[in-house]
Amino acid sequence: MAVVAVRGASLQPVLDVAVPVLLGVLSVVQLVSEPPPGDPTLLTVCALASVLPLAVRRRAPLAVTVVVAAGIVGQVLVADGAPATFASFVATMICVYTLVREARPGHMAAGLGLLAIAISAVTVLQARADPIEPFEFVYPLVYFGAAGALGALVRQRAQRLSAAEDRARALETELQREAEVAAADERARIARELHDVVAHGLSLMVVQAEAAEEMLGRSPEAAGVPLRRVQETGREALGEMRRLLGVLRTPADATPSTAPQPSLRRLPELVQEAADVGLRVDLATEGTPVDLPLGVELAAYRIVQEALTNVRRHASARHACVRLGYGTTELRVEITDDGRGPGPGDRPGHGVIGMRERAALYGGTVTTGPAAGGGFAVVAVLPLEVSAR
Template sequence: MVIHLRRHADRHPRLVEAAFLLLIYAATSNQYRRAGTDTMWWPGFALAAVTCTTLLARRRRPGTVVVLTTLATAVAGAQGSTFGPLLLLPVIVALYELTLQASQRTIRTHCLLVAVILLPTALLWDSEDKPWANEAVSLAFWILLPILHGSAVRARRAYLDTVRTRAEDAERTRYEEAQHRVTEERIRIARELHDVVAHHMALANAQAGTAAHLFSTHPAQAGQILTELTGTTTAALRELEATVGLLRQPETAEESLNPAPGLERLPDLVAAFAAAALHITIAVDGPVQPLSAGVDLTAFRIVQEALTNVAKHTAVNTAHIHLAYAQEQLTITVSDDGNPITPPRAPGGGFGLIGMRERAQSAGGRLRAGRRPEGGFAVTAELPISI
């Protein structure tokens, strides 16, 4: 029943407002009688109508409505009406609305104004001969009651607004965090795809070029290179399938059980480039230390991309890999001694160095790349042993 009435009130706010003002009018107009008699002060009905009508503007001009209802109540009291909660009802409603909207200073000012107007009126013209202390306490109670109740409602609304704002902020933060994670995952997959495609396609291109060069003079060697080219393309397809397969996995899918590539696969990488006529030397300084999975994968991908750049962008057949193990750091240097060549550039530019730098930074390290004073190009990555 209560829920039904509340829904009806929400759908018809003007009807509810009219009924509310009529109830106030009925309660206050009956108080416009001279104390001790049944004689009605008939102009009081008109005064009560004006007073209740001013309450229509209590939400737009609460301060003005408080002043008008107070003056009307003082006039009624001066005509002999008894000061009580029903006579003060318009003032109580106006003070309550003022408390919900105005500042504390405005509330105190109007509260003092109401007391200054009504208290002398009640003491001078109230004919019930109550002790002045009782009259003052009673009037103060009815003035302070709507202010205290309004302050409690205002504090409750402010609390609910704060809770709602925090909930909205939390929801927005969760959405932004989810978007950030999606972006990071897209970048990670794009980086993996770039490394796989760039490495295997560059290697396949080098093997095909070498085979074409040797086909007329050394057909047996060209045939061997073409056989290795088949293995290169097969490996490329396998890695592409594994990488793209990550996009098809649901969020709850378990991680792949296949181990991620690491520096233990350097001999296979060197052999693959050897089939493309790129000779690679490996030098290691310091005792070899086990790397964490993330650093191991980062180190392998940086070496792979650096060698791919050597095969694509330099006219040499030799590259050097130097691994220096320190107590807390692994330094990787991939260098060559050749001169750069300028192959056709893709419309979007290259992302090899950008990807290597991002990988190093994601593992807590850093990467430098540039020409060497003695000639050639070098890529140097400094990675922590573990993260």
């Protein structure tokens, strides 16, 4: 559809010039083959004046109408009442169409009024050579009325299309704004949770350091274990702190909680919550489970939590499956269900946007779409650096 519109727009200037040139040629041919009385040169000038200005009719419809009307009346005057060329008649119909299609209401009324006067003047001038028949007043109304009706129809259709495009652009802008707001809210929530993760890690460091201090006096060799744990926890806390500095948070949430955030060990609780509302969830693990950085583990938990929430709210599913795949370089989290996914034209909801924000924070991805065996699937891949505890 867009290609057709572009081609139509590129052909319009060519047609704007080609139509008056063709009518000009027809006028000259008619004047040469059937010369009316009067000065041939002046007749040719008036005939060309009534058709050639159509090349700029879209930019100045009222001015073109004035020139065309003057050219038609001039032809009849010079020819002592003989009819104007057929091309001039076609040019008048084009003027009526263009006025109704393109002109502002005031210019439209003025142009149509001028054409009515010109046509009436031509009819009266022609009556000097032949008696006026009633039909001579009727047929202009029919032809020119048809041209005006076509112009009005095209104008109304163009206005409807323009209004539809404006509504589509406004809807697109609103959807984009909502997506940005949802992403900002999710980043603020992630910032709060990362703050809690860092606080929890620092608390562990203090406890391990105190334990190491006590062991140094009794058994210096045994103090190495808590000291190494302090190093590992410190590195994790520093990594989460760097991420925290890159995430927005709102001033209203300046007082964080010091409680540890949930981890993958609490997935059975999510499964039980789903079972309480009638959704059976299977939990499967592939590979060898390893200890993960706290932030990665929190992100995986929140992705599973949001995916199961979407299944309960929107999918009308009865069964879902959560699979955790532990690899050497990544953690793969897959949530599938037997319900119905979003339609072809549906946009990602705020929950999907939130999952993608969490995965992107750790350099991961979240993909959604129809599952292989039916239903819907959410697959998150989180790169990780495994920490040996």
